[in-house]
Amino acid sequence: MPLNRKQAMTTAEVLSEAVPYIQRFAGKTIVIKYGGNAMTDDNLKNSFARDIVMMKLIGLNPVVVHGGGPQIGDLLEQLKIESHFINGMRVTDSKTMDVVEMVLGGMVNKEIVGLINSNGGKAIGLTGKDGHLLEARKLRVKHKRPEMEAPEIIDIGHVGEVEKVNKSVLRMLEDSDFIPVIAPIGVGPDGASYNINADLVAGKVAETLQAEKLILLTNIAGLLDKEGNVLTGLSTEQVDGLIEDGTIHGGMLPKIGCALSAVKSGVVSAHIIDGRVEHSCLLEIFTDEGVGTLITNNTL
Numbered sequence: 001m002p003l004n005r006k007q008a009m010t011t012a013e014v015l016s017e018a019v020p021y022i023q024r025f026a027g028k029t030i031v032i033k034y035g036g037n038a039m040t041d042d043n044l045k046n047s048f049a050r051d052i053v054m055m056k057l058i059g060l061n062p063v064v065v066h067g068g069g070p071q072i073g074d075l076l077e078q079l080k081i082e083s084h085f086i087n088g089m090r091v092t093d094s095k096t097m098d099v100v101e102m103v104l105g106g107m108v109n110k111e112i113v114g115l116i117n118s119n120g121g122k123a124i125g126l127t128g129k130d131g132h133l134l135e136a137r138k139l140r141v142k143h144k145r146p147e148m149e150a151p152e153i154i155d156i157g158h159v160g161e162v163e164k165v166n167k168s169v170l171r172m173l174e175d176s177d178f179i180p181v182i183a184p185i186g187v188g189p190d191g192a193s194y195n196i197n198a199d200l201v202a203g204k205v206a207e208t209l210q211a212e213k214l215i216l217l218t219n220i221a222g223l224l225d226k227e228g229n230v231l232t233g234l235s236t237e238q239v240d241g242l243i244e245d246g247t248i249h250g251g252m253l254p255k256i257g258c259a260l261s262a263v264k265s266g267v268v269s270a271h272i273i274d275g276r277v278e279h280s281c282l283l284e285i286f287t288d289e290g291v292g293t294l295i296t297n298n299t300l
Protein backbone atom coordinates (compact mmCIF):
# COMPACT_ATOMS: atom_id res chain seq x y z
CA MET A 1 0.00 0.00 0.00
CA PRO A 2 1.45 3.45 -0.91
CA LEU A 3 2.32 5.70 2.06
CA ASN A 4 0.18 8.79 2.62
CA ARG A 5 2.02 12.13 2.72
CA LYS A 6 2.31 12.19 6.55
CA GLN A 7 3.68 8.65 6.68
CA ALA A 8 6.08 9.39 3.83
CA MET A 9 7.38 12.49 5.66
CA THR A 10 7.88 10.50 8.86
CA THR A 11 9.81 7.82 6.97
CA ALA A 12 11.91 10.45 5.19
CA GLU A 13 12.62 12.22 8.49
CA VAL A 14 13.73 8.99 10.15
CA LEU A 15 16.02 8.17 7.22
CA SER A 16 17.48 11.65 7.24
CA GLU A 17 17.99 11.53 11.03
CA ALA A 18 20.08 8.41 10.48
CA VAL A 19 22.66 10.08 8.19
CA PRO A 20 25.05 11.43 10.88
CA TYR A 21 24.93 8.09 12.71
CA ILE A 22 25.69 6.17 9.52
CA GLN A 23 28.70 8.44 8.96
CA ARG A 24 29.84 8.20 12.58
CA PHE A 25 29.61 4.42 12.82
CA ALA A 26 30.93 3.47 9.35
CA GLY A 27 33.62 0.80 9.71
CA LYS A 28 32.93 0.44 13.47
CA THR A 29 32.21 -2.84 15.21
CA ILE A 30 28.88 -3.28 16.96
CA VAL A 31 28.49 -6.41 19.10
CA ILE A 32 24.87 -7.45 19.50
CA LYS A 33 23.87 -10.00 22.12
CA TYR A 34 20.59 -11.62 21.11
CA GLY A 35 19.05 -13.15 24.23
CA GLY A 36 17.01 -16.32 24.06
CA ASN A 37 14.10 -14.50 25.67
CA ALA A 38 14.01 -11.97 22.82
CA MET A 39 13.68 -14.75 20.20
CA THR A 40 9.93 -15.02 20.47
CA ASP A 41 7.79 -14.71 17.35
CA ASP A 42 8.77 -14.91 13.68
CA ASN A 43 8.15 -11.19 13.07
CA LEU A 44 10.58 -10.20 15.78
CA LYS A 45 13.18 -12.69 14.62
CA ASN A 46 12.95 -11.43 11.05
CA SER A 47 13.07 -7.78 12.11
CA PHE A 48 16.23 -8.56 14.12
CA ALA A 49 17.81 -10.31 11.13
CA ARG A 50 16.95 -7.42 8.79
CA ASP A 51 18.49 -4.91 11.21
CA ILE A 52 21.72 -6.91 11.20
CA VAL A 53 21.73 -7.17 7.39
CA MET A 54 21.13 -3.44 7.07
CA MET A 55 23.98 -2.60 9.45
CA LYS A 56 26.40 -4.60 7.33
CA LEU A 57 25.10 -3.16 4.06
CA ILE A 58 25.67 0.41 5.19
CA GLY A 59 29.22 -0.24 6.36
CA LEU A 60 29.04 -1.19 10.06
CA ASN A 61 30.52 -4.44 11.31
CA PRO A 62 27.85 -6.29 13.30
CA VAL A 63 28.99 -9.30 15.33
CA VAL A 64 26.14 -11.36 16.79
CA VAL A 65 26.49 -13.36 20.01
CA HIS A 66 23.37 -15.31 20.86
CA GLY A 67 21.91 -16.92 23.95
CA GLY A 68 19.25 -19.58 24.12
CA GLY A 69 18.57 -20.14 27.81
CA PRO A 70 14.81 -20.77 27.39
CA GLN A 71 15.44 -23.07 24.40
CA ILE A 72 17.93 -25.11 26.49
CA GLY A 73 15.36 -25.18 29.31
CA ASP A 74 12.66 -26.54 26.96
CA LEU A 75 14.79 -29.43 25.72
CA LEU A 76 16.02 -30.27 29.23
CA GLU A 77 12.40 -30.40 30.33
CA GLN A 78 11.44 -32.70 27.44
CA LEU A 79 14.36 -34.95 28.39
CA LYS A 80 13.31 -34.74 32.06
CA ILE A 81 16.70 -33.38 33.12
CA GLU A 82 16.38 -30.96 36.03
CA SER A 83 18.08 -27.62 35.79
CA HIS A 84 18.70 -24.72 38.13
CA PHE A 85 20.60 -21.44 38.25
CA ILE A 86 22.99 -19.87 40.73
CA ASN A 87 23.76 -16.15 40.31
CA GLY A 88 22.16 -16.24 36.83
CA MET A 89 24.36 -19.21 35.71
CA ARG A 90 22.98 -22.64 34.83
CA VAL A 91 24.46 -25.43 36.94
CA THR A 92 25.82 -27.68 34.16
CA ASP A 93 26.63 -31.37 34.65
CA SER A 94 27.87 -33.55 31.76
CA LYS A 95 24.40 -34.51 30.50
CA THR A 96 23.27 -30.88 30.63
CA MET A 97 26.43 -29.80 28.77
CA ASP A 98 25.55 -32.15 25.89
CA VAL A 99 22.11 -30.55 25.65
CA VAL A 100 23.57 -27.03 25.87
CA GLU A 101 26.00 -27.76 23.04
CA MET A 102 23.25 -29.31 20.93
CA VAL A 103 20.80 -26.44 21.42
CA LEU A 104 23.22 -23.50 21.20
CA GLY A 105 25.68 -24.78 18.60
CA GLY A 106 23.06 -26.61 16.56
CA MET A 107 19.51 -25.41 16.78
CA VAL A 108 19.71 -21.76 17.82
CA ASN A 109 22.91 -20.87 15.97
CA LYS A 110 21.69 -22.33 12.71
CA GLU A 111 18.28 -20.70 13.06
CA ILE A 112 19.86 -17.24 13.38
CA VAL A 113 22.29 -17.90 10.53
CA GLY A 114 19.33 -19.00 8.40
CA LEU A 115 17.29 -15.91 9.30
CA ILE A 116 20.09 -13.50 8.42
CA ASN A 117 20.80 -15.33 5.18
CA SER A 118 17.16 -15.45 4.13
CA ASN A 119 16.99 -11.69 4.71
CA GLY A 120 19.85 -11.07 2.27
CA GLY A 121 22.92 -11.30 4.52
CA LYS A 122 25.86 -13.71 4.61
CA ALA A 123 26.11 -15.12 8.10
CA ILE A 124 28.69 -17.61 9.33
CA GLY A 125 27.85 -19.58 12.48
CA LEU A 126 30.61 -20.33 14.98
CA THR A 127 30.90 -21.79 18.43
CA GLY A 128 33.87 -20.89 20.59
CA LYS A 129 35.40 -24.18 19.50
CA ASP A 130 35.70 -23.11 15.86
CA GLY A 131 39.18 -21.72 15.27
CA HIS A 132 39.60 -21.74 19.07
CA LEU A 133 37.53 -18.57 19.05
CA LEU A 134 36.66 -18.65 22.77
CA GLU A 135 39.33 -20.08 25.06
CA ALA A 136 37.69 -20.80 28.39
CA ARG A 137 38.47 -21.76 31.96
CA LYS A 138 36.19 -23.13 34.60
CA LEU A 139 34.14 -20.50 36.39
CA ARG A 140 34.13 -20.55 40.15
CA VAL A 141 31.08 -18.81 41.51
CA LYS A 142 30.99 -16.82 44.74
CA HIS A 143 27.69 -17.60 46.41
CA LYS A 144 26.26 -16.49 49.73
CA ARG A 145 23.71 -18.75 51.35
CA PRO A 146 21.33 -16.88 53.70
CA GLU A 147 22.38 -19.01 56.67
CA MET A 148 26.10 -18.33 56.12
CA GLU A 149 27.98 -15.16 56.97
CA ALA A 150 30.60 -15.13 54.23
CA PRO A 151 30.15 -16.11 50.59
CA GLU A 152 31.63 -19.47 49.55
CA ILE A 153 33.21 -20.49 46.24
CA ILE A 154 31.14 -23.24 44.65
CA ASP A 155 31.60 -25.57 41.69
CA ILE A 156 28.70 -25.36 39.20
CA GLY A 157 30.04 -27.93 36.75
CA HIS A 158 30.96 -27.31 33.12
CA VAL A 159 30.40 -23.57 33.32
CA GLY A 160 33.18 -21.43 31.97
CA GLU A 161 34.39 -17.88 31.63
CA VAL A 162 36.26 -16.49 28.66
CA GLU A 163 40.01 -16.47 29.08
CA LYS A 164 40.79 -15.24 25.58
CA VAL A 165 38.95 -14.34 22.39
CA ASN A 166 41.00 -15.21 19.31
CA LYS A 167 39.93 -12.34 17.18
CA SER A 168 41.72 -13.20 13.92
CA VAL A 169 38.77 -15.21 12.59
CA LEU A 170 36.39 -12.36 13.47
CA ARG A 171 38.60 -9.74 11.81
CA MET A 172 38.78 -11.89 8.70
CA LEU A 173 34.97 -12.05 8.53
CA GLU A 174 34.64 -8.34 9.30
CA ASP A 175 36.94 -7.50 6.40
CA SER A 176 34.72 -9.48 4.06
CA ASP A 177 30.95 -9.30 3.70
CA PHE A 178 30.32 -12.09 6.22
CA ILE A 179 28.53 -11.61 9.53
CA PRO A 180 29.79 -13.75 12.45
CA VAL A 181 27.11 -15.40 14.62
CA ILE A 182 28.65 -16.81 17.79
CA ALA A 183 27.24 -19.47 20.13
CA PRO A 184 28.53 -19.10 23.72
CA ILE A 185 30.42 -22.36 24.04
CA GLY A 186 34.05 -22.16 25.06
CA VAL A 187 36.90 -24.62 24.71
CA GLY A 188 39.28 -25.51 27.54
CA PRO A 189 43.00 -26.30 27.15
CA ASP A 190 42.14 -30.03 27.07
CA GLY A 191 39.48 -29.52 24.36
CA ALA A 192 36.55 -29.76 26.81
CA SER A 193 33.41 -27.72 26.15
CA TYR A 194 32.27 -25.02 28.56
CA ASN A 195 28.83 -23.50 28.88
CA ILE A 196 29.33 -19.74 29.11
CA ASN A 197 26.68 -17.14 29.82
CA ALA A 198 26.08 -15.37 26.51
CA ASP A 199 26.24 -11.89 28.07
CA LEU A 200 29.74 -12.62 29.33
CA VAL A 201 30.82 -13.81 25.88
CA ALA A 202 29.36 -10.74 24.20
CA GLY A 203 31.15 -8.47 26.69
CA LYS A 204 34.53 -10.14 26.09
CA VAL A 205 34.09 -10.16 22.31
CA ALA A 206 33.24 -6.42 22.44
CA GLU A 207 36.28 -5.72 24.65
CA THR A 208 38.65 -7.71 22.43
CA LEU A 209 37.40 -6.05 19.24
CA GLN A 210 37.30 -2.65 21.01
CA ALA A 211 33.77 -2.27 19.73
CA GLU A 212 31.94 1.01 19.40
CA LYS A 213 28.85 -0.45 21.03
CA LEU A 214 27.76 -3.51 22.95
CA ILE A 215 24.01 -3.97 22.61
CA LEU A 216 22.31 -6.48 24.91
CA LEU A 217 18.86 -7.33 23.55
CA THR A 218 16.63 -8.81 26.21
CA ASN A 219 13.01 -9.26 27.23
CA ILE A 220 12.65 -6.19 29.40
CA ALA A 221 12.73 -2.42 28.78
CA GLY A 222 16.17 -2.05 30.43
CA LEU A 223 17.56 -2.07 33.94
CA LEU A 224 14.59 -1.30 36.18
CA ASP A 225 14.31 0.05 39.71
CA LYS A 226 11.92 -1.50 42.24
CA GLU A 227 9.05 0.67 40.91
CA GLY A 228 9.64 -0.50 37.34
CA ASN A 229 11.27 2.70 36.01
CA VAL A 230 14.09 2.32 33.47
CA LEU A 231 17.41 3.37 35.02
CA THR A 232 20.19 4.87 32.95
CA GLY A 233 23.51 6.68 33.53
CA LEU A 234 24.33 4.98 36.85
CA SER A 235 27.64 5.09 38.73
CA THR A 236 29.34 1.82 39.76
CA GLU A 237 28.50 2.63 43.40
CA GLN A 238 24.83 2.92 42.51
CA VAL A 239 25.00 -0.38 40.63
CA ASP A 240 26.70 -2.05 43.63
CA GLY A 241 23.91 -0.72 45.86
CA LEU A 242 21.23 -2.11 43.53
CA ILE A 243 22.90 -5.56 43.59
CA GLU A 244 23.26 -5.43 47.38
CA ASP A 245 19.57 -4.59 47.94
CA GLY A 246 18.39 -7.23 45.43
CA THR A 247 17.03 -4.82 42.79
CA ILE A 248 19.44 -6.37 40.28
CA HIS A 249 19.20 -10.16 40.43
CA GLY A 250 19.05 -13.31 38.29
CA GLY A 251 19.77 -12.86 34.57
CA MET A 252 20.34 -9.10 35.02
CA LEU A 253 23.48 -9.77 37.11
CA PRO A 254 25.74 -11.05 34.30
CA LYS A 255 24.27 -8.42 31.95
CA ILE A 256 25.19 -5.49 34.17
CA GLY A 257 28.53 -7.06 35.10
CA CYS A 258 29.63 -7.47 31.49
CA ALA A 259 28.34 -4.04 30.44
CA LEU A 260 30.37 -2.34 33.20
CA SER A 261 33.45 -4.38 32.45
CA ALA A 262 33.18 -3.70 28.70
CA VAL A 263 33.04 0.08 29.05
CA LYS A 264 35.88 0.05 31.59
CA SER A 265 37.95 -1.83 28.99
CA GLY A 266 37.45 0.54 26.08
CA VAL A 267 34.04 -0.22 24.56
CA VAL A 268 32.49 3.20 23.97
CA SER A 269 28.99 2.38 25.23
CA ALA A 270 26.86 -0.54 26.36
CA HIS A 271 23.07 -0.65 26.03
CA ILE A 272 20.51 -2.94 27.59
CA ILE A 273 17.46 -2.72 25.34
CA ASP A 274 14.10 -4.34 24.77
CA GLY A 275 14.36 -7.05 22.14
CA ARG A 276 10.56 -7.41 22.16
CA VAL A 277 10.27 -4.11 20.30
CA GLU A 278 10.63 -4.52 16.55
CA HIS A 279 13.79 -2.92 15.09
CA SER A 280 15.00 -1.89 18.57
CA CYS A 281 18.61 -2.28 17.36
CA LEU A 282 18.16 0.20 14.53
CA LEU A 283 16.30 2.62 16.79
CA GLU A 284 19.16 2.51 19.25
CA ILE A 285 21.90 3.03 16.68
CA PHE A 286 20.34 5.37 14.15
CA THR A 287 17.91 7.67 15.96
CA ASP A 288 18.31 10.55 18.39
CA GLU A 289 16.27 8.96 21.16
CA GLY A 290 18.25 6.23 22.88
CA VAL A 291 16.20 3.28 24.09
CA GLY A 292 16.69 1.33 27.32
CA THR A 293 19.64 1.60 29.70
CA LEU A 294 22.84 3.28 28.54
CA ILE A 295 26.14 2.57 30.27
CA THR A 296 29.24 4.58 29.35
CA ASN A 297 32.54 5.23 31.04
CA ASN A 298 31.33 8.75 31.96
CA THR A 299 28.94 7.14 34.37
CA LEU A 300 31.68 5.23 36.23
Ligand SMILES: Nc1ncnc2c1ncn2[C@@H]1O[C@H](COP(=O)(O)OP(=O)(O)O)[C@@H](O)[C@H]1O
Residues within 6 Å of the ligand: 034, 035, 036, 037, 038, 067, 069, 199, 217, 218, 219, 220, 222, 223, 224, 225, 247, 248, 249, 250, 251, 252, 253
Ligand atom coordinates in the same frame (compact mmCIF):
# COMPACT_ATOMS: atom_id res chain seq x y z
N1 LIG B 1 16.68 -4.74 38.08
C1 LIG B 1 16.26 -5.47 37.05
N2 LIG B 1 15.80 -4.85 35.93
C2 LIG B 1 15.35 -5.56 34.87
N3 LIG B 1 15.33 -6.93 34.84
C3 LIG B 1 15.79 -7.60 35.90
C4 LIG B 1 16.29 -6.90 37.05
N4 LIG B 1 16.69 -7.84 37.96
C5 LIG B 1 16.45 -9.04 37.41
N5 LIG B 1 15.93 -8.92 36.17
C6 LIG B 1 15.54 -10.06 35.33
O1 LIG B 1 16.53 -10.24 34.32
C7 LIG B 1 15.85 -10.74 33.17
C8 LIG B 1 16.75 -10.62 31.94
O2 LIG B 1 17.76 -11.60 31.99
P1 LIG B 1 17.61 -13.00 31.21
O3 LIG B 1 16.31 -13.62 31.55
O4 LIG B 1 18.84 -13.79 31.47
O5 LIG B 1 17.50 -12.51 29.72
P2 LIG B 1 18.26 -12.91 28.38
O6 LIG B 1 17.74 -14.26 27.99
O7 LIG B 1 17.87 -11.83 27.44
O8 LIG B 1 19.75 -12.91 28.68
C9 LIG B 1 14.59 -9.93 33.15
O9 LIG B 1 13.57 -10.52 32.37
C10 LIG B 1 14.21 -9.85 34.61
O10 LIG B 1 13.38 -10.93 34.97
Ligand SMILES: CC(=O)N[C@@H](CCC(=O)OP(=O)(O)O)C(=O)O
Residues within 6 Å of the ligand: 034, 035, 036, 037, 066, 067, 068, 069, 070, 072, 088, 089, 090, 100, 159, 160, 184, 195, 196, 197, 198, 199, 251
Ligand atom coordinates in the same frame (compact mmCIF):
# COMPACT_ATOMS: atom_id res chain seq x y z
C1 LIG C 1 26.24 -20.67 32.20
C2 LIG C 1 24.92 -20.32 31.58
O1 LIG C 1 23.97 -19.96 32.29
N1 LIG C 1 24.81 -20.42 30.26
C3 LIG C 1 23.60 -20.13 29.55
C4 LIG C 1 23.94 -20.05 28.07
C5 LIG C 1 22.80 -19.49 27.23
C6 LIG C 1 22.47 -18.05 27.56
O2 LIG C 1 23.23 -17.31 28.17
O3 LIG C 1 21.25 -17.69 27.08
P1 LIG C 1 20.39 -16.35 27.35
O4 LIG C 1 21.25 -15.22 26.96
O5 LIG C 1 19.22 -16.54 26.49
O6 LIG C 1 20.06 -16.32 28.83
C7 LIG C 1 22.52 -21.22 29.80
O7 LIG C 1 22.87 -22.37 29.99
O8 LIG C 1 21.32 -20.87 29.77
